[in-house]
Amino acid sequence: MRHTHTLYFNICCLLLVCLLPFLQGCSEKEPQQEHTVVLQDDLGRKLRLPAQPKRVMAFSPAMTEMLFAICDTATIVARTPNCDYPEGVKTKPVVNNYPVDYEQVLALKPDIVFTSEGITPLDVAAQLQELGVAVYYQKYRTVEDVFSGMEAIGRITGRERQAKHLADSLRLQVKEIAQRHTQNQPPQRILAITWTDPIYVYGQNTLLTDKLHLLGAENAVQELFDQPYPALTREYILKLNPDVLLGGSPEKLEQTFFSLYPELRKINAYQNRRIYAPTGNLLERPGPRVVESILELERFLYP
Template sequence: MPQLFLRVFRALPLLGLLACQPDKQPAATENAARPQQLTDDLGRRLTVPARPRRILALAPSMTEMLYAVADTATIIARTQACDFPQAALRKPIVNSYPLDLERLVALQPDVVFTMEGITSQDDAARLEKLGIPVYYQRYNTVEDIFKGLQDLGRILHREPQARHLTDSLRTALRAIATTAPAGPRPRVLAITWQDPIYVYGQNTLFTDKMRLAGGQNSVVESFPQPYPALTREYILQLNPDVLLGGRFGQLDSTFFKNYPELRRIKAYQNRRVFAVTGNLMERPSPRVVESIQELQQLLQQPAAR
């Protein structure tokens, strides 16, 4: 691992500690401040208190984002699916699916953060009728994560913390890019569901991570959908260099057992079939550089002899 990357990566916990430092603002200034008029990533307009003091997220990735940027004393709850960072496990639980509306309202949050595809807009409308604003974020690229962190910093008056974090993540990302080998990028097929076969396609965060790790999503040139369904015949035609979706032995006894003809693809023949760390890869979070580093290490593994 490059020394520059090591130095930056080791600095990230320190930045997390900086994010945990409480804000110190004069009470008179706080009381005089006007509410914030915001537009979220879905184009929804909402009003948020000038200085939100009770916040929560309805998606595990958003909880990670808040712990990276916010004064953590202001985070009042987590969802049943939140498992990182460890400090989040000490917070009360609000069920996010189905949404425990009564429990959430009882906590009296100043603002609720969520992401597209996690919380229905009907649930958001119910909360907003009760005076609880809901702010959505959308992540299709790694750059969207950096923007999301900076937006949270602005809303929560933690802009220096957000800026330091995103600057360090960008530096680490540049360090990863310097280690990419020369030559053609491996063509990758990343499975998200086995029966029927669905894969990661265009406009997905996973595809952007794959690109930054030095790979090429083998389906993006053919399908406009983010999660296209593929036939076995089409996968044989693609003949990907790498398949992501599970350990070789695991998929050999499940996926390839169900679709034995797919054992003819290069990824299987060369044993370049890999598992990825699920919550690390799937979540748009401050651990994005760590997930790209893991992908890069997998993609650079040589074919079996």
């Protein structure tokens, strides 16, 4: 009987020795089988990333605002030098995005970097993806594009419910604002300048156009230029003859814009003192504060 037990014990030990390499191989491979997904961004680019990103950041201040509004802030690993809202963003490490500091980005190991059309060159995104960092672009032509962008971020980061709740609440506010301006005739024509020498303006294919449309107004620049922020001549602006000029206070523009181009004092906006200084990071950023931007424009157009 003792001989039988000894033989049985030896056979079990032999089987364990034979199976040990196989069991070790299984345990070593398991962590490598991380679930990934393939996504297509707003530019039609395909990228692969973890199904549940745990480390995220953005190269666009507007998208950083989106991340803070939607994501668990512990997952946001960095900000750019221009990211200044909300207040909590200032606790995050600063990463240069223009030019991109590749070493800083790689050291932070983000699963995905969010950016928007026109912010990050495509060759930079390609370089980051070669280094193992997925770059996801969004583009915005309408206010609804901003809300859809928030929902996309929610789906990607596993915060779909939070993103949809935010987007739907903002949609409701926009609907209420638009209902106040369904009978405005004729529409006011607004020119918004971004630079004075040369004169760069918000073109027709910018988010501003849709914001104005919701307010029963229109972008004075009706022509569709190749660039979203085209440079205009003084003669062209005189022909536009905008009712409202956005870009600075009357005092500031008197010292800069109109002193450079005194003939532009003929436009309706100057003659009627309809010159306003919008809050820069509201007008410029297609983020969660887009409704605040529309409300500010409403105060200018209907004082």
